[in-house]
Amino acid sequence: MADPIRTAVVGTGYFGRFHANHYAKNPRAKLVAVVDTDAARGRAVAEEFGAESVPDLASIIGRVDAASVAVPTPLHYDVARTLLEAGIHVLVEKPITHSVETADALTRLAAERGRVLQIGHIERYSSAYRTLSQMMTDPLYFESYRIAPWRNRGVEVDVILDLMIHDIDMIIGLVDSPVESVDAVGTPVLGxxxxxxxxxxxxxSGCVANVTASRVSYKIERRMRVFGRSHYLNCDLGEGKIFGYRLRGDPMTEGLAAIATETHEIPKQDSLANEIEDFLDCIATGRKPLVDGRAGSEALRVASRINESIEDHLRQVNSHLGPHTRAGE
Known part of the structure; x- marks a missing residue:
């Protein structure tokens, strides 16, 4: 058996702790260290998973082969760039970076250094996404809803980069066709x-997606509906269920008998475990990750276009409002 891949986690907050847990449990990896400027938090995670707590990136260079980056989004580029330049394979939590320019630069750097750059769009590694991609053919229209109550975590970025980007990435992967246009509306509410x-x-391809995200809801809902030429699928990502209709004959002559209903219970899987296993396998085999730098950059590119459209709309709204009632201010 090959020697385990020496790993580290940079940032031991909410997601970073989960990354550390999975590296510690995976037989293909050895969790060497965790990095955090919050010494107490870093020590707690290091002690929990049998690793060393170190204060900075310089302390892991030359000691690890791969690292997860789970720091706030504005820091993604600088941290990932430092690691890649040191020859370390990198798994970056979504979104890849805070700007399209830095995302493209990071992708180029990984290619130049021959290192794996994987982006943590965790929904692509879910059993729900895998099941939906196998059942779906010729999609024409998507509806997705990702809503949640307000929370303090993640609010350093807008809801597009915090929540909607999950569905953007999934839909891009399912459609497999270039994005032609984007039209969006949105507003700050509590933040x-x-x-x-x-x-x-x-x-x-002609496919259209209507995507909604909110972090000011009273409930949590993660749902995606797909309409194709001969089928309709409703995927509840939270509950792990898919139900829908599929055409089996000619409804004009056979009536309802030509329309079959279907319900599928999606097998429970640990999506982060799948994501990290893919990362480790790519390092070991040299193959491309399911969500590489290019895929992460494209999701960010579409998210940026959505933000630009929202900004245009807010300017139009503000032009019709008085000086003391500006939307988004």
Whole structure:
């Protein structure tokens, strides 16, 4: 058996702790260290999973082969760049970076250094996504809803980068066609950044996606509906169920007998375990990750276009409002 891949986790907050747990449990990896400027938090995670707590990136260079980056989004680029330049394979939590320019630069750097750059779009590693991709053919229209109550975590970015980008990435992967146009609306509600947004994304194939995200809801809902030429699928990502209709004959002559209903219970899987296993396997085999730098950059590119459309709409709204009632301020 090959020697385990020496790993580290940079950032031991909510997601970083989960990454450390999975590296510690995976037989293909050895968790060497965790990095955090909060010494107490870093020590607690290191002690929990049998690793060393170190204060900075310099302390792990030369000691690890791969690292997860789970720091706040504005720090993704600088941290990932330092690691890649040191020859370390990198798994970056979503979104890849805070800007399209830095995302593209990071992707180029990984290619130049021959290192794996994987982006943590965790929904692509879920059993729900895998099941939906196998059942779906020729999609024409998507509806997705990702809503949740307000929380303090993640509000340094807008709801597009916090929540909607999951569905953007999934839909891009399912449609497999270039994005042609984007039209969106949204507004801040409780925070300084946009908290609720709706986007209409049109693909070159003719497929259209209507995507909604909110972090000011009273409930949690993660649902995606797909309409195709001969089927309709409703995927509850939270509950792990897919139900829908599929055409089996000619409804004009056979009536309802030509329409079959279907319900599928999605097998429970640990999506982060799948994501980290893919990362480790890519390092070992040299193959491309399911969500590489290019995929992460494209999801961010579409998210940026959505933000630009929202900003345009807010400017139009503000032009019709008085000076003391500006939307988004």
């Amino acid at each position: 300084r950044n946009v908290d609720i947004a709706n986007a209409r994304i049109t693909f070159a």
